[in-house]
Amino acid sequence: MSAGRAMRAIHRVFIALCWTALGALALGWTLQAACALPPSPGAGRFAGLVFAHRAQSGGGTPENTLAAIRAAARAGVRAVELDVRLTADGQAVILHDETVDRTTEGYGRVDALTLAEARALDACGALAGCSGERIPTLDEAVALASELGLAVELDVKDVDRAAVSEAIAATLARHDAFGHVFASSFYPQVLYALRSREPRLVTALAIRPDATGVALVDRVLMSFWLPHWLGVGLIEPHRDLVSAERVAAWRQRGFLVNAWTVNDGAEKAWFRHLGIAFTTNCPGTSCPDDSSDSM
Numbered sequence: 001m002s003a004g005r006a007m008r009a010i011h012r013v014f015i016a017l018c019w020t021a022l023g024a025l026a027l028g029w030t031l032q033a034a035c036a037l038p039p040s041p042g043a044g045r046f047a048g049l050v051f052a053h054r055a056q057s058g059g060g061t062p063e064n065t066l067a068a069i070r071a072a073a074r075a076g077v078r079a080v081e082l083d084v085r086l087t088a089d090g091q092a093v094i095l096h097d098e099t100v101d102r103t104t105e106g107y108g109r110v111d112a113l114t115l116a117e118a119r120a121l122d123a124c125g126a127l128a129g130c131s132g133e134r135i136p137t138l139d140e141a142v143a144l145a146s147e148l149g150l151a152v153e154l155d156v157k158d159v160d161r162a163a164v165s166e167a168i169a170a171t172l173a174r175h176d177a178f179g180h181v182f183a184s185s186f187y188p189q190v191l192y193a194l195r196s197r198e199p200r201l202v203t204a205l206a207i208r209p210d211a212t213g214v215a216l217v218d219r220v221l222m223s224f225w226l227p228h229w230l231g232v233g234l235i236e237p238h239r240d241l242v243s244a245e246r247v248a249a250w251r252q253r254g255f256l257v258n259a260w261t262v263n264d265g266a267e268k269a270w271f272r273h274l275g276i277a278f279t280t281n282c283p284g285t286s287c288p289d290d291s292s293d294s295m
Contacts, residue, residue, distance in 0.1 A: 036229045037195045040202040043233025051279040055080040064094045079151035086159045091115040092138035092167035152181040161193035169198035195231045204234035263287035
């Protein structure tokens with residue numbers, strides 16, 4: 001092949017790629033216009049709050065339990081973060097891990113257990129001096145937090161989207177809790193399902209600190225379409241992804257910021273200075289070095 005023919009072939013490939021990219025961009029904007037969800041209503045009510053991670057407020061109670069929620073309220077905490085999963089029979093429960101191994105005397109995936117089987121387990125785990133605590137249902141946790149006047153973040157795991165959306169919508173409606181409960185997730189498809197089912201629900205997009213998360217922050221979230229398309233009201237970056245510049249950019253786009261998991265006293269002071277919300281294992285103090293850093 002002559003040099004001229006080779007150059008013409010490269011030129012044709014380049015033109016084809018350009019048209020493909022323009023077509024994809026046009027399709028993206030068309031889908032956004034057709035499918036984008038409205039902004040989360042009233043997200044501002046969660047601005048600047050400090051969330052007790054898994055309702056922990058300094059130890060002494062097992063995570064993600066009714067006992068932990070009560071202890072957090074007694075400690076003066078105003079907001080708690082709780083994790084939502086589904087049992088085998090589609091019931092929403094408060095549990096962080098995929099399995100019950102770490103936090104109960106049982107073993108196996110929670111989505112392989114019925115609600116009755118999960119509730120038969122002792123949720124105290126290895127915590128000394130604790131016995132008889134149960135894995136709470138979503139309904140029990142929201143009811144108690146509402147009674148105690150606590151704001152709640154529901155961290156929704158990658159579970160059946162239709163089932164968990166129905167469970168959260170029905171629970172919040174039953175307890176008139178849309179004003180003090182919002183849902184977060186690392187999974188955009190979960191957030192889209194939640195807002196599609198219940199437009200009154202405030203949602204938050206969480207971001208992991210790995211390389212993918214960093215790229216998402218700098219190339220996608222700092223742009224316009226994804227959070228707006230999902231209709232989220234909050235961005236939830238890992239603490240290492242927080243900077244004054246990013247916070248300002250998110251605010252300019254209308255989003256609140258809730259960082260996780262912030263356990264160092266100096267970092268807490270800095271995030272308070274930035275005026276953002278954050279989630280911590282030990283509200284009001286610096287945490288031990290072995291405190292969990294995961295959501």
